[in-house]
Amino acid sequence: MAMNLASSGARRGRRASRRAPMAEINVTPFVDVMLVLLIIFMVTAPLLASGVPVDLPESRADPLDQEPDQITVAIDREGFVYVDDTRIERGALPQALESLAGPEGAQRPSVNLRADRNIDWGRAMAVMGELNRAGFSQISLVTTGSAEAP
Incomplete structure (x- = not known):
């Protein structure tokens, strides 16, 4: 067995x-x-990154660093202003910027300004003036990369 x-x-x-x-x-x-x-x-x-179609001008500038608390302001071909893909009616930009600023004395986030290459330069300056007036002092102009010097 x-x-x-x-x-x-x-x-x-x-x-x-x-x-x-x-x-x-x-x-x-x-x-x-x-x-x-x-x-x-x-x-x-x-x-x-942004949904507003803007034909950006070209530049050989270094790329921007991405920060989590950045605000994107875009100006399209017709001159309409968008704050983070939300269209702002004419004359309502100061109120929209005040709501983004946060409490008084707080650190303001940096702003990336994307402006169409075919807009009037005065329009971009007016938007930058409103940003500065609202306390946003760190404004970056966004462009596309270019391979050749101007």
């Missing part, structure tokens, strides 16, 4: 080794999918 147990144990061991579940996971398809998603997010992230 002892002989019988040993031989049946050997048979079970061989059966178990033949039918053992595969413990390895092939991660290559997972990595491929993740790389494709990364590329998609890298391409679409700059497009999500």
Whole structure:
């Protein structure tokens, strides 16, 4: 009987080794999918920054640092002003800026001004004047990159 147990144990061991579940996971398809998603997010992230279509002028300036508390002010071709993708009616810019300023004496966030290349320069100066009057002293003019010197 002892002989019988040993031989049946050997048979079970061989059966178990033949039918053992595969413990390895092939991660290559997972990595491929993740790389494709990364590329998609890298391409679409700059497009999500602002939704107002503005034809920016060209410049060879260094890129701006992205800060979490930045405000984007855009002026489109028709001269309408947008604060973070919200259209501001004519004459209502001071009130909109006061609501963004926060409590008195608090640090004002920096402002990125995106102005269409075909607008009147006086319009951009008027918006910058209102920003300065509301206490926003850090104003950056946003342009597109240019490969050649003007």
